[in-house]
Amino acid sequence: ISILGRPVNRTVGMKSRFYGYDGCSCTVEELALQHYAKEEYGQWVGVHSENGIWNTLFGILMWDVLFADVPDVFRTPFQTAPLDLDTDAFYPARRDLIEVHLLAIQEGNAQDMIAHCWAEREGTLCRGVNWERHSLSELQVIAACIGGDGLAAVCRLLAEDHVAWSGGMPDLLLWRERKLAPEKGEGTLPGNANGGNAHGSHAPDYDAKFGKGNGEEGVSPTQRNRERDITLREAKLVEVKGPRDRLSEQQMAWIDALVSAGLDVEVCKVVESIEDADVSN
Template sequence: MRMSLDLQHLGREEEALQVAEAALTDPWVRHGDRLALQRRVLRLGKPPRRWRRPPWAASAQAEPREVVVSATMIKGAAGFKSCFVVPPARNGSGGGGGGGGGATGVPRTACVEELALLHYGSPAGGGWRGVHSEGGVWTTLWALLCWDVLFMDVPEVFRSPFQTAPLDLDTDAFLPARREAVDARLQLIASGGAPDLIRAVWSRRVGTWCRGVNWERLTLDDLLQIAGCVGGLGLSVVCRLLCEDAGGWRGGMPDLLLWRPERGDAMVSEVKGPRDRLSDQQRAWLAALSAAGVRAEVLRVVEAPPPPPLPPPPRPCAECRPAEDGGTQQGTVTTSARSCTAGGKARRRRGAHVCGRRAMAVPIVCEGTEGVTGGCTTDGTGEGAVVAAASVAVEAHSGMEDDRVVINDDDDDGSGGGGEEDQQQLQ
């Protein structure tokens, strides 16, 4: 892999592609390293370098199902794990080995894995039971199911009665020395014999130290439920991979193991924060479990957008501010005169305050022209004294007991020229 990268950086992309293709023919290249080389070959082997796509192209480019959950992130120091705020509606709604619980009504902080467990434990997330183990449950199941294989009598692998695992466990010599026993055990697991194997080993060996086994994390009933939900095929695939290369496949296991006993199904989930991405080893595990019939997905926690800022409070006009703030506390209003079509003097009873608060309808009363007793109508015909209601937005000052405004026309010629700025009188 490194040689191919160096050749590409030197501009020798054809040689980089040939090195990656040659590495894929090596049977000892496994798990995430093999997937990384396959994806590299697909990136470099585009036409015109390579016209034919390899048969494994679709599986190497397959992306796992992704679920996105947004949460408010707490800014912390560099190098520390990201934390998020759990709202009261989610707080206590699920997670851990025991499933759901009631909401506490108080927000709290949680890491991405805790937030994911709360999401999956909620009704909207599926009502799953789950545990954050990063492979601890898988290695426990593997050791219980293959206990006799791990501790079978093989020359030179046990030098002390206090060993927790054979000396060749993390080497390539483990599987060849036990191939027949491993194949028989995998066949038994795939055929549905996992629960009986777990019960037998638990009754005889509970509390015995063994590498990868945690006797206290989950109870026997929990392990039996998980084994029943995962199924024989999924368990046999996990055991086969760990028997082939325990040191290589022990890393990159999914963060969460989820199960629903009432439905008999299980799921694994890899949790990623806002700036995380899947490694090739994690992709290899998700692909292997998905091929074995175990539902696999990625839950990505993204940072929720900040709430919009609150608008600034309205600032009162100069006349409404107190004297110490440079105001006069006068409630002055601003409006303009409106002329009657018959030439009369218009009088507006309410005007618009400068700093304003609320809107209301403004009646305009025509006082009629000089010598006309009946006033006028809204169309200026001069018949009858009517009130013309105009919906004008005005703002009433809260401290004014009576904010009526009388606008007197100073023109004596009766022309009704009320369009100019008129004198305002606060009554």
């Protein structure tokens, strides 16, 4: 999509700034956030974080993987990540544990996993995790809006090749919750329905903890709530470009990977004149 903006400056080599909907100077990313927040464009809630929020989600969801008892990856109690995180040895050394976590995420347990880690580890330093930017409840909502399949796909990429995928994510992560009026007799929601060191190193049994059985026994609180839910949760990732910006190869790789994972991805171009592109406002 394209957004027609009123430029504050047109100086080549300087970061583009525009007048926002409130009349104040802002970046192209801030202008895009204001655009998507408007009722006519979806009333999305969002953040400009690029990889930031994804690194936080990865660190929290994969905590027991990151701090698993693997030989020679923790030399001091002050490390915030294992020494092999950015190497091709990380995934093979933890393959089974990683796959257990990814399956739990894919099956819709992310909210419970976030709550468990938050209760046990909040404030503990971990590379990539920002405990202060988002509350527990907000992270749980974001995870539910992204959905299990998409969240598991991103975590897989970061686990398999962390250094290659640690940058280049779309600028904005948007999410929204919309109340639905279910048809008589229906209670499930359509579409994306939620889907040995100082940090601790035990491997949780997610089948036992969150359950895969029938009925109420062995079923997580998240699953029980989802069965009564009438809220549609959605997420969108947006790469924002100014008038003279182009997509990098890393950004294109991320867009391709995210689309392949079934996530909603857009490129938003902020233009200075209506002749530059078809505009949406």
